[in-house]
Amino acid sequence: MPRKKTPNTDNFDLEFDQPSEPVEAAPMTTEDIFALKTDTGHVDEMFSDWFLDYASYVILERAVPHANDGLKPVQRRILHSMRELEDGRYNKVANVIGNTMKYHPHGDASIGDAMVQLGQKDLLIDMQGNWGNTLTGDSAAAARYIEARLSKFALDVVFNPKTTNWLASYDGRNKEPDTLPVKFPLLLAQGAEGIAVGLSCKILPHNFIELLDGCIALLRKETPELVPDFPTGGIADVSEYNNGKRGGRVKVRARIEARKKNLLAITELPFGKTTTSLIDSIISANEKGKIKIQRVEDNTADVVEILVYLPAGSDPFVVEQALYAFTDCELSVSTNICVIENEKPHFFSAADLLYLATEKTRNLLKLELEIQLSELEEKWHFSSLEKIFIEKRIYRRIEEEETWEAVIHTVDVGLEPYKKLFKREITQDDILRLLEIKIKRISKFDSFRANELIKGLEEDIETTQKNLNHLTKYTIKWFSELKKKYGAGRERKTELASFQKVVAQDVVIANETLYVDKKEGFAGYGMKKDEAVCKCSNLDDVIAINQEGKLIVSKVSEKAFFGKNLVHIDIFNRADPNSLTYCMVYRDGKSGPTLAKHFTTGGVTRDREYDLTKGKPGSRVLYISCYPTEGGEPDAVKINLKPAPRLRKTEEEVFFKDLAVRGRSAGGNIITKNPVRNVVRMTKAAREGAAG
Incomplete structure (x- = not known):
């Protein structure tokens, strides 16, 4: 039987035996059918698991920001990469993208787009060059x-390795x-938008200064108002903002x-529009005849x-309202x-x-502060230990010792009278650090400078401990300093107002x-040869x-059928259907009485x-x-009646002001039961x- 090799597809080489003659398939047994159903069920389960894995990955790792730092994974990796490269100078964005690819497994295009969007928010990245124009x-x-390089604000509030x-990167190398x-509260300051599998996120940006004021208000047990x-x-009209909820x-x-x-x-x-898209919407509305402009x-x-530019004789206020009604000059976000x-x-x-960002x-x-306190106490501990080790000449006692263990023991014995002065136990590691001090440093030791250093450390420890004891006050001060340092030029840009929807x-x-x-x-409006209304x-x-x-x-069109023998046609005011009375x-049926009705359409x-x-059937509108x-x-x-034997009164007068205004379904008032010749408006x- 000859062996045939299939073409290379998706880098997989598939080889199979090709029969020289067609082979007739054997009939399927009950066991075969049951096995096929079982396999199908297994495949369904596999696809279900794969889809859930994919959906979870997209939600958690790509589209939705994290509550802790307000960043999507690609944004977080860009900032981490820029911190790695940070030396105070600008870096080529291409270099930043290349370095970020160590952490982000989705290619350079997605990193570049995310970095440009992050930079255009003008908060975390200091830009140089043509970064595009969000207005146009x-x-x-x-x-x-x-x-690009990290902004001073980002360096102050975003990073702290301690x-x-x-976590390990996707390849385990970094x-x-x-x-x-x-x-x-970075997420509220920048805003965010993302679409995941069966899930979307849209967070509107908020004012930098107002957010800091809101954080301070929360720490003072007050309720801030965010818009x-x-x-x-x-x-903007924020009357329906509903605190940003769904x-x-x-x-x-x-x-x-x-x-x-x-x-x-x-x-x-x-928000969300550029000059190009806004102008396109204005031109489109003009071409459709909804507004009228020159250029x-x-x-x-x-x-x-x-x-x-408006045509001569236009009312600027009306055109302005038309721009809100028919173009992207007004949007609902x-x-x-x-x-x-x-x-x-x-959600x-x-x-x-x-509240989450503040906490x-x-x-x-x-x-x-706890890390800082621990470091200060450790520095105070060793500085005090070093001072005693040198001033009390404990280092001289080890000159005659012959073994390393004896040296350590001698130092430990020499420090014994002073151990009660320390805040923690003196360990062997402390002694080993003392033994690493070079003789040059010992010879130049200055007791006064050592005392000043220890005194400064004690003051720093006291200040740090005080800040820990009054943490809320310290946090308020932190936010106040941020506002003072970076709040200039970040005042509110959007005016808050309440405006009604423009009726088109x-x-x-x-x-x-x-x-x-x-x-x-x-x-x-297309029947130009007929009667104009x-x-x-x-x-x-x-x-x-x-x-x-x-x-x-019915909605106006080029030509539409409304029923034969029309007696009234006009434009209908849907915004106020009762504006006309x-x-x-009318005659009720073929031979019924004549009635008058005074009504609104509703x-x-x-x-x-x-x-x-x-x-x-047979009813007829007479007027x-x-x-x-x-x-x-x-x-x-005036209702003129048809002549008839024994009919003394030949006309009836109807004053509609004397009839109550009712709805369109009201039957009306009977005027006469005699046949009517015509109805004439007085x-x-x-x-x-007649009234006189």
Whole structure:
């Protein structure tokens, strides 16, 4: 049987025996089917386990920041790598990326993008070169052309090897931090966004100074109020922020000012937008006829300046409101604070994150003070030991000793009278350190300087112990010093305001005309050969009533069917459906009585028919009109009756002002049971004469 080798696929060489003749498959037995099902179940379990492993890895190791330091793994590794390279000078970003690849197993592109985003937040990285423009959306230069180093703020609050828990890197060759010992609410200051498997995170940035004030307030048992502050400025309505919890949102607006009669200037952007994307949304709204502008100019450099030129006769206020309604000048930003804590994702509020950061800082400062106290006490211990060893000439007693054990014993015996002066036991290691002192140092020993050194150490120990005893006060001082040292220039950029949602129908430009063919029942802005009704926009709704008393509301289009024999058609105000009041006279059925009704439409559903009559077949609208509810005057009509034997009264007058205004489903008041010839609207003079 010949042996055939398959092509190399994915670097796996597969070899198998190729039969020279086709082999007929044997029929499957019950045992074979059972074994196949068992194998399938096993594969399902394997895929389930693999998916859970993958999802957990993405959540914990890539997309979601950690509560302890507010960093994603790639950000933490970048900062750790920069600390390794730190020498006070700038490093090429390409070199930082290369060094970070020792810790991050996902390639240089992801590291470079994360580093640029981290640098653009202007808090932890001191940048040099073209790092892009967050206002215009321009990208940064290549990594080989730009440089970076850690900021002074990062060096002060992010790193401390003595309080860091270390882990082995992915290949086991290096050590990397589990989390960095950040002594500041970094996550709330920078914000974060990430999408994992079945999980997302969106944390809005907050003001640097307000966060420090909030930490101090928490330590003083007060309740701080946290609201976002965006680097692009703008205006924000935080009434629905809900402390950053899931479901909370913030409405953000660009700052627009009127420069001249026909010129608007956008000077600040809403969060998450660039000048390019904002201008695109403005041009798109203009092309769709929602707003009307002449042209847009982008003069943005270090500050935002987008000039919007308006046509002659435009109302700048109306156009400004239209920009909020139809472009990205107003956005709603949702928040979802999700962080990793205790190796699991948790959902928090902004206040929870601030509390965690404050307590974390307090605990880190306590640990640093404890380490510092231990080091000072150890230094005091050896300095005092050295002073006694030299001043009491204990070193001379070892000159005649012949063995190492005897030397150690002699020193130990010499120190015996002074052991009660020390705070801890003198160990053999202490004696070995004394024996390593060189004779040159012994000969130049200065008792006065030694006493001053010990006295300084005792003062430092006392101060450190005092800080430990008053840890909360010490932590407040830490935050106050940070605010004093780094708070300049970090004042709030986003103005807080309360603004109502702009109703699109109120500001859209009526650049179309509504036409109608009443007999056939069609209406729309594309029927230019038919009867013109009124000006409209493509966002408007149309209300139509036909002769059978059917009311329908539908969105305006080029051409739509509303029912034959229309008796009324107009633009429908969905924001205020009761802004118009209707006067109607109709016949109930083919031979029923004639009724008058005075009503408002109320809320309606699009493209659904409503009966304004009682719904009997053959009902017919004899008269209908409408007037503004606020300040309008209802009609009065004369109903002329058909002549009939013994009919003395040939007409009826109806004054709708005397009829109560009811809903559209009300039946109305019976006027006459006699057949009606026609209904005529009374003139104002006739109404006044009849009333007199």
